[in-house]
């Protein structure tokens with residue numbers, strides 16, 4: 001039996017494309033299925049200014065395959081030296097769609113992030129004034145806070161105070177991993193949304209640690225207990241417009257993942273849409289997939305829904321996804337849910 005589902009072409013509201021050889025290898029994986037993506041600015045060095053974002057956008061456009069139907073939506077990396085006027089100009093020109101907050105030291109390439117939130121107050125106030133969203137990596141970095149508690153503590157100690165003291169600031173809680181974050185979003189009536197990754201709908205912390213450590217399941221924020229995964233599944237499949245897809249597809253070379261100090265990130269660009277079709281069907285919510293992947297994000301960002309469509313088909317035989325994609329510097333492993341998937345994207 002073949003089943004099919006056609007939805008508006010989806011967008012990815014949180015994506016790492018990197019640069020150079022990695023960009024060339026991973027960009028086609030996203031451009032195949034997605035119309036647009038919010039491009040994370042955590043390069044080395046980071047994308048801080050409007051001029052750097054324009055140059056990075058040009059490198060992405062130059063790396064796009066012939067005939068691709070894909071537009072990168074650029075972001076700026078917030079530092080304590082960020083100039084509010086540069087941010088405003090990059091927004092006014094249409095170049096930049098969000099500013100990204102990394103607490104210093106919270107994740108991959110976050111060393112230039114924010115330590116003292118008072119120092120970014122003028123930028124946040126400017127963003128509230130012009131309606132430019134702040135995307136947050138929501139984890140505190142205090143050494144005395146357990147890594148599994150860092151998201152919940154961030155909401156209480158950092159996010160809620162920032163939102164209270166900056167009325168009108170629009171915030172996207174990126175890659176949420178806890179019931180605490182989902183509940184916080186639901187408890188607020190305006191200016192707040194959240195992205196959810198594909199992998200956090202699939203794995204809990206046991207998948208990383210039971211029966212041997214699984215470096216390809218290690219990402220930040222780290223997957224939490226099963227009850228949190230279930231809360232994320234409920235939020236994603238609920239139809240609540242405040243929740244939308246941000247894959248956080250974060251490629252690292254296998255050599256950097258399979259190491260004594262392995263990098264954080266799951267690479268899901270290749271198979272995200274078939275995985276989501278599987279998950280939403282499992283939860284009896286296939287009719288909510290289009291909202292999550294294609295409608296709620298544009299609504300939050302004030303952008304039109306893509307005109308193009310994407311069709312997913314389900315067949316009796318399991319879909320064969322590539323195990324790895326090759327880059328000039330070595331392979332990148334594609335996220336493996338650990339069970340067969342029968343959905344694929346119709347080409």
Ligand SMILES: NC(=O)N[C@@H](CC(=O)O)C(=O)O
Pocket residue numbers: 016042107108137218219220221248250251264265266
């Ligand atoms: N999610 C991750 O585990 N890694 C991301 C950074 C991030 O999104 O926090 C990366 O850039 O590799």
Ligand SMILES: [Zn+2]
Pocket residue numbers: 107137138174175220221
């Ligand atoms: Zn992050």
Ligand SMILES: [Zn+2]
Pocket residue numbers: 014015016040248250
């Ligand atoms: Zn990310």
